[in-house]
Amino acid sequence: MIQARDMNPAELAALLAFHAEAGVEWLLEEEPVDRIAAFAAEKAARQTSRSTASPSASAGGVTAPAAGRSPPSRGPAADQRQQSRPQPSQSSALPAIPDENAVAEARFAAESARSLAELRTAVEGFASCNLKTSARSTITAAGTASSGIMVIGSMPSADDDREGLPFSGRAGLLLDRMLMAIGQTRESVLITTIIPWRPPGDRMPSAPETAICRPFIERQIALVEPRQVLVLGNFAARFFFGETGTIHALRGKWREIGSGDETLPAMATLHPQELLAAPASKALAWMDLLAFSERLPRG
Template sequence: MTAASPITRSDLADLLAFYASAGVDDALEDAPVNRFAEAAPKPAERTPMAAAPARENVQQQPPSAPSRPDMSRLPDAPPARAPAGAATVPDEAQAALARQLAATASTLEQLRQHMAAFDGCNLKFTAKNLVFADGNPNADLMLVGEAPGRDEDLEGLPFVGRSGRLLDRMLAAIGLDRTSAYIANVIPWRPPGNRTPTPHETEICRPFIERQIELVNPKVLVNLGGPSAKTLLNTTEGILRLRGNWRVHTTASGTAIPAMPTLHPAYLLRTPAHKKLAWRDFLEVKAKLRALT
């Protein structure tokens, strides 16, 4: 057998890049621990296995059925409880509480405080920060994505990583920036490992983003990506069929806001050929803003 080749700096860089993409951004201990070495018993600790019984002595007697205890004499078992501090999947009571808290928020700051204190969504227990919004709440344009990523979770602001830098360039292309737009997400907490939020997690957060849109009251809404469009426009169509076509988002108070579904910047980073489609969508947004002001 040949000796294992030494780990190079390039190997370590690739490993760290893999950890970062998988959402591993915290060390549990100061020194690395080889769990495989811990699990393997030392040679001195291994005990010989007991000799198997002779075949002729096996199954001499047919096994008897185990006797069942008299359940009438047993005390009632206590209900099972989740471990203290364990994150649980939100139930309908928590969804109702989210709707109540969102409805009672009269300002964006009050809504942010309600969301920061809300413990009904299990994503809060794995995220580092509440990612509420960025930009100008008095802007005519509001953009809504799906959920924060690693960079957004660390900084507590939406769209600050590679996708955010591309979004800034897309806004600049139509003469806007973060001082003339308001940016938020459907989900305000980062899902572990950047996984897709579950339908239950989306529903628990829906009242908050809908109230956020209602309080901002933009003249134009842009849905960045399929999940945002499906959630806020109540549709099941894919984003490639939705994009480029004006839809309407109706708030709880009955205000109809023109909405443009378009491709998410993260998708455009993976599929640069479709940037031309997003460019057409943003030209439509620019024209709509000009017509409404």
């Protein structure tokens, strides 16, 4: 078997691209390594080394400080050197976990944006969500806001995270064909996702993660003021409709999303990724698209 050390840079790049396309996210050793046992062995070795070094130090005339006696001062120069050394920061290594303060911070950042460009900057600069720490890209809206048509999916896929655009890869190509079937393109509508960052392993976002992303998508809709919204997939349908049914129960019906007097007509259908996994459902999606297109402006 060819080892990585025997490959040139171009071959290594091609191998990594192949793994990424296959969905590989973590590179592992060929043999399992017990890190806990290795740490315990290192700790035991250090203790043994210290215990064997103590008698030799006493024999050389060096004695340990007596109990209760302070060690000798190192002098101002040594103290200054110690203070100048960078101290490890435990908090900087930990991912930010969404909580009530983080949700309030997201709401303030979203409401402060007066345009889609400002909102994009706010989302890209937001650092209080743990999803951002594992994602490569921040996914924001793409297309034309003035069309009055929004297409909203659930969360970025691995292809989206890699390309930095919503609905990339095979699912994006299928969405392009779905839009073309009703006389639209991805450039003529506004395409976005509820969650701006891809969850690790394409898992479902947790309730706290969803809560922290909600202000951003709600502000996005308020700024665009679409005439109608196409909701894609199970997660997105439940998010907007507040119901727990599957996409097969929620699809194909016009509903109102929003609150108070500011509501918008929306229809849910299957996500392109779901259609790739179950091609037989394309007939259902086609029926939904026909019903959605009936309200599109003609001409």
